[in-house]
Amino acid sequence: MSLLENWRVKAYGDGTNDQEKEALWKNYFQIEKGIYEKLLADVTTVESGTVSALAEKFGTTVEIMTGFLDGINDSLKEANPIETMDEDTEVKLAIDPEKLYYNMVEAKATWLYGLPEWDSILTEERRKELYKQQKASGTIRKEKKIGRNDPCPCGSGKKYKHCCGRNA
Numbered sequence: 001m002s003l004l005e006n007w008r009v010k011a012y013g014d015g016t017n018d019q020e021k022e023a024l025w026k027n028y029f030q031i032e033k034g035i036y037e038k039l040l041a042d043v044t045t046v047e048s049g050t051v052s053a054l055a056e057k058f059g060t061t062v063e064i065m066t067g068f069l070d071g072i073n074d075s076l077k078e079a080n081p082i083e084t085m086d087e088d089t090e091v092k093l094a095i096d097p098e099k100l101y102y103n104m105v106e107a108k109a110t111w112l113y114g115l116p117e118w119d120s121i122l123t124e125e126r127r128k129e130l131y132k133q134q135k136a137s138g139t140i141r142k143e144k145k146i147g148r149n150d151p152c153p154c155g156s157g158k159k160y161k162h163c164c165g166r167n168a
Contacts, residue, residue: 003051003066004082011067031060032068033111039095040117046094052087062087071107075100097121098130105134 001009009015011024035058039047047054055065066082069091073079077094085091101122104113118127146153152163159165 007066048092050088075103102130
């Protein structure tokens, strides 16, 4: 079983009871916040190394680092081979700040997109734009249906049922 499969079974699967999962996620979120604080302090530096070396560098386990890599993968300029990685797989953390912020908002991770480190990366205006963009992406807008007796939208002046609605 790959590192990612092991992580997903433990974090989401049936192999762990609810109390263990709650403890795992509580611990994970604390460590995740710490890693992001370090990464966001200097987004121009691309962290890279093996999975185990990065886990050691950020003071965590390979298992937690695997979960972190799974979570950040969609926010990187170049995705890592997370499905097949093992402890010796080389990975790079070349962050796309706008994508990362957007994905944090999507995940409702207020403890991450609210970090003060964002102040020096994205302007407050840009963060508001990304926030609104993400929130709007999940909103389903239903167009107003044209009634048969409404004026035809083609501009003919006829009722819809006698014009374009005749063929519908």
